[in-house]
Amino acid sequence: MSAADLPASSAEHPPTRMLHGLRPLSAWLLRRRWPVRVHGAEHLPARGGAILAANHVGAIDGPLLAIFAPRPVHALTKQEMFSGRLGGFLRGAGQVPLDRFHPDPAAIRSCLRVVRDGGVVGIFPEGTRGAGRLDRFHHGAAYLALVTGAPVVPVTMIGTRPPGGGSNALxxxxxxxxxxxxxAWRTAQQPWPRTREHVAATSVLLRGHMLSEQDGALSRTRRSLPGPLPAGQSEDDPDTGLVEHPREL
Known part of the structure; x- marks a missing residue:
């Protein structure tokens, strides 16, 4: 699929200079503290637009995805992070602010621009940090896959929060x-209009694929997820997407 086959986007491509330039140094610094291991890099296409969809368990998931993914990633990041010096850094590093509580056409246009230009978008479908078992699954990744037809590559983050640790625990x-x-998981590109029912059904399929791949990742690494956050530490999150009661881990 060529960029000509994708819907137009009026957004500018997020900045790339810092995102590309800081990755080697950032990776070296982080590996001085933690051994970071990347498995399955071959699953991300070497070129062309793609979507990385990751579970979300710890505070460092976003930076790790941007720094250690096989290709630079423009990750959707909650807009609350885009204030002060940190906000300037995130924008300069090509990350995309997202309003989680209201429809955000600007974020969608930015993601579409990245995919049209052959880049990689990063999404955390759970929306907030938690147990990482996709018990809440927002529709953004499935929607973007329907709009673009780009492959969605699931990512399982393991070890980014200690077992039973709080939201900001390292x-x-x-x-x-x-x-x-x-x-990678694929769905056919769907021209407008895209119904809510179609998006929801696509989310069910994508979530099922991600859970299957997550089970395989935990088995291969012989590791487990950290479990739920302590009581009272879950962030507010919009009541949208797929929701299941947490399972026993």
Whole structure:
């Protein structure tokens, strides 16, 4: 599929200079504290637009995805992070602000521009940090896949929060961190209009694929997820997408 086959986007491509330039140094610095291991890099196409969809368990998931993914990633990041110096840095590093509580056409246009230009978008379908088992699954990744037809590569983040640790807890120094990329999932590009029912059904299929790949990642690494956040530490999150009661881990 060529860029000519994708819907037009009026957004400018997010900045790339810092995103590309800082990755080697950032990776070196982080690996001085934690052994970061990337598995399944071959599942992300070497070129062309793509979507990385990751579970979300710890505070460092976003930076790790942007720094250690096989290709630079423009990750959707909650707009609350885009204030002060950190906000300037995130924008300069090509990350995309997202309003989680209201429809955000600007974020969609930015993601579409990235995919049209052959780049990689990163999405955390759970929306907020938690157990990482996709018990809440927002529709953004499925919607973008329907709009673009781009492959969605699942990512399982393992070891980014200690077992039972709080929302901002970091893993102990020297504790390994695994990023496991699974087999790409695809759906046919769907021209406008896209019904809510179609998007929801696509989310069900994508979530099922991600859970299957996550089970495989945990089995291969012989590791487990950290479990739910302590009581009272879950962030507010819009009541949208697919929701299941948390399962026993």
């Amino acid at each position: 893993p102990p120094r020297g504790e390994p961190i695994d990023l496991v990329l699974g087999e």
